[in-house]
Amino acid sequence: MVTSLTASTLPPTIVNNPEEQITITGTPLDNYPDIQRTQFCGSSETAKSNTYVKEYKIPTPCTQPLAIVTDPQGSIWFTQTNAGRIAKFDPTREVFTEYENPQWQGKSSMMWGIDYSPDASLWFTDDATDGIWKFSIEDEKYNRTNYPKAQDSLPQRLSVAGSKIIVNDFTGNKLTLLDIAQSDVGISYLSIPSPVENSVTGSFAVDSQKNIWYTNWLFQKGGVLVRFSQEKFELSSITSPGNNTNLFDLVDIYQFPPGMSTPNGITVDANGKVWIVDTSSSFFFRFDPDTESFTKYITSTPQISSYGNYSGIIKNPISRPYWAAFDDEGRLVFNEQTANRIGIFDPTEESLTEYVIPSKNPKWADCGEIENCGLSQIFDFTLSRDKIWFTEWVENNIGVIDTSIPLSYGVDLDKQKITLQKGEKTELTLSITPTRNTSNLSITTSNTALFSDIIIEANAPENLVLSADLPKTIPVSITASENALPDIYKVLISVQSDDFVVSKFVTVIVEQ
Secondary structure: OEOOOOOOOOOOEOOOOHHHOEOOOOOHHHHOOHHHHHHHHOOOOOOOEOOOEEEEEOOOOOOOEEEEEEOOOOOEEEEEOOOOEEEEEEOOOOEEEEEOOOOOOOOOOOOOOEEEEOOOEEEEEEOOOOEEEEEEOOOOEEEEEEOOOOOOOOEEEEEEEOOEEEEEEOOOOEEEEEEEEEEOOEEEEEEEEOOOOOOEEEEEEEOOOOEEEEEEEEOOOEEEEEEEEHHHHHHOOOOOOOOOOOHHHHEEEEEOOOOOOOEEEEEEOOOOOEEEEEOOOOEEEEEEOOOOEEEEEEOOOOOHHHHOOOOOOOOOOOOOEEEEEEOOOOOEEEEEHHHOEEEEEEOOOOEEEEEEOOOOEHHHOOOOOOOOOOEOOOOEEEEEOOEEEEEEOOOOEEEEEEOOOOOOEEEEEOOOEEEEOOOOEEEEEEEEEEOOOEEEEEEEEEEOOOOOOEEEEEOOOOOEEEOOOOOEEEEEEEEEOOOOOOEEEEEEEEEEOOOEEEEEEEEEEEOO
16 A cells, blocks of 8 residues: 655656656656656646635646545545556545555556445456456455457446446447356356447446446447346346347437537436436437437536637637536536536526636647646546545546535526527526625526527626625527527526636527
């Protein structure tokens, strides 16, 4: 067990090409040449915080934290992809413990999935060797299991479900169920082939009926949402000799709606609705299995601090929501990779709160000479009551959002559903209620319509200043263009500050 790692006293290694110069430190920094260390190992030596977010710098440099999970005692566990091991953070004592993995071969690996098992162990994926690892918390020992490989496998997300482990093979075109009750012949498994040939098998979620929902897609070419019935499988004798049942007889397939092209994250709410976030856009979707219909939502526009636009070439910045989960209050939580935020969507109120993460690495955005600009690459998060814990892959931090802290202002709309004819315009009022003096606010809007079918205008100053307990009203107009396609659209009206964004949705029905 290792609690920290100090730099080696070995002299630096000098090579002829300065871009390949590697200063040997005896730490995971050594997996990158000196010139790349700011980009991949952190642009700041200290963690940062604001009113709602607190970050913690990992003791060992350049560990590149990724998958993260909470155990029943409240400890935070995460993978260190550039060190090949597991680490723990104790939120009460604010102490890190890093567990050396003697079996690791020294290469980096994207460990996308981790989950806690009731036998006090942690399971995680390893894409470099196509492996599934088990870490015993009591023994502090690692055990690697070979994943049933396809020609081009990449075990990605992982979930412990009873005596099984569910893993999506991202590039191996299958979903795999591993039986972790080992026997003399090893671990048995079932691989469910993907309905779409040569496709990506995205993440998955299990509903209350034990159905496994997952996505199959071809990059930028669409795909399908798949429901696999574990109950039907268990009742069938599919593995018995002479049985003609096909695995595809146990799946239902639903075509993607327009706008969904890279659905990485997926989760299911308490009512059986399936929620999917799309990483090639700013969209997230709700699927109703009863009506077999999709509803499309959108995040707020990323703040310029996340993408910079120093060159002026970025015309339509997107947030890229990545993974999704529901908290104890029934709210959808997702990370926004290229907005450097974590969003919380309330399906009942149709409201969205997005927290801005303080650390920003300028090497991952068009920052130029812009200060406080960039991305920390928030690739995963875990929920613990009113806290959201997350990893920062390129800043070597973990962080926490405390959602119990009251926001400095709230927003509301006098209308949340309107019907328009083509060419018609309507007015509504945005109300902002501050709880303390707040400055440097801005009003932004976004919507799910293609092209300019929906036009939104907010009559507000560029930098809005609010005084405590003095509500502010902003007139907003919404127009359906003359060429608008008849459909149901979601319009998002947002109030942005440096630390968070609060938004409300309006449902806009455009009729023939």
